[in-house]
Amino acid sequence: MEYIEITSKPPEDSTPIVLVIGKFDGVHRGHSQLLHTASEFQDGMLTVMSFSEHPSWIVKKDPAYDKSLTPVHHKMELLQNDGVKRFYNIHFTKDYAQITAKEFVLDHLSRLNIKHIVVGEGFHLGKARESDTLDLIRLCKQIGIPVTVIPLLKEVGEKIDSTAIRSLIKNGEVVAAQGLLGRPYTVRGNVIHGEALGRTLGFPTINLGGEVAQYVLPKPGVYLGIAEIVNGDHGQERRNALISAGYRPTVEGETYLIEAYLLDYSGDLYEKKVSLSFVSFLREEIKFSDLDELVEQMKLDERDAFVFFENV
Structure with missing residues (x-):
């Protein structure tokens, strides 16, 4: 173009x-x-x-x-x-x-x-x-x-207009937003280094930075979504994902962050370009009493994600 x-x-x-x-x-x-x-x-x-x-x-x-x-x-x-x-x-x-x-x-x-x-x-x-x-x-x-x-x-x-879609996304209504967009709402960015807390808890996540800061940010919460990884000349790789968007209150997070746990995936994605598509809202962002409680909820989220993607 x-x-x-x-x-x-x-x-x-x-x-x-x-x-x-x-x-x-x-x-x-x-x-x-x-x-x-x-x-x-x-x-x-x-x-x-x-x-x-x-x-x-x-x-x-x-x-x-x-x-x-x-x-x-x-x-x-x-x-x-x-x-x-x-x-x-x-x-x-x-x-x-x-x-x-x-x-x-x-x-x-x-x-x-x-x-x-x-x-x-x-x-x-x-x-x-x-x-x-x-x-x-x-x-x-x-x-x-x-x-x-x-x-x-x-x-x-x-x-159908952009103002209505913005409102839906800010309210976490990504299914309704998809109906107006004609595709899932998607944000893009580069994978950046984070605190590696997810890895220590057994749920390694990718943190999105760079261009993602320019996007309308979805309501804080956990979403079911799709990650598309740009692999240069090798094209794109799609993976089902759990997407966490928000402030991470359990660890006293202060800034909004989008991170994703890719199901059945292992590998180093640092500095790669990734698109995250928000397919469905799973649950609200919660402040857990400790990390053990957080891990138990993440296990439930992972189970729900596998069930969801098996049936779509």
Whole structure:
């Protein structure tokens, strides 16, 4: 996929494109519907224009949007899987947020050879979200670009959007989140060195660091999930896993940590890239009276995990 970062106006380009504009955080089922519709227009390369940061975080410092469902590299991979060939990443700042809808269309989009624009019906553009899809259609008509507006996809009467998915994940409702995403919620990072407590207790875990800090963090608790280990040229290895997300109150942990115990696995994974997919919430995070009680619960968790994966 071709990647182009935008800090002001996009570079002039004569390549015919079909452009889909949106935040695309999560690349959920609603986004996939937009991309599917756009791909049916055969007169240009399928292209997405998105944002480096959520506008609500940059403009309002709303803490609900300081992290992403899919940081940019993860987002790009998912978009590529949906057939996107070019990705414009707008470096969204407070200055960029001052651009009016008229400027965005007539001074920015006009620099590209856009054959068609596709957006969702809730799309807004311009300073303070001043304009909606009707304004977009009117402005684009001035430069000869047709616009298609796609009705919002709904699930049981509720619209599928990133805000709803964020809320589900923060509440530990990962099964419901999967229904809206179209896949399990997944975080990525590098395996880092921890305190090796799990190994001494007979349950060696991998601790995830690096990129994982950019993701929306699931509710503290223990989850059933899938680990995908990147093995360089040897592809990826999948393992069923118990995922612990939270603060480890039994050992007086102070920072949020995501770690995973891979079932029926042994080996050194330090510094390797691992993706953890949250399949089902197993139980709440508990502060046990001592480590012996913790180990007994971990044995029960392992048993429940084997039963679960045998039946899926």
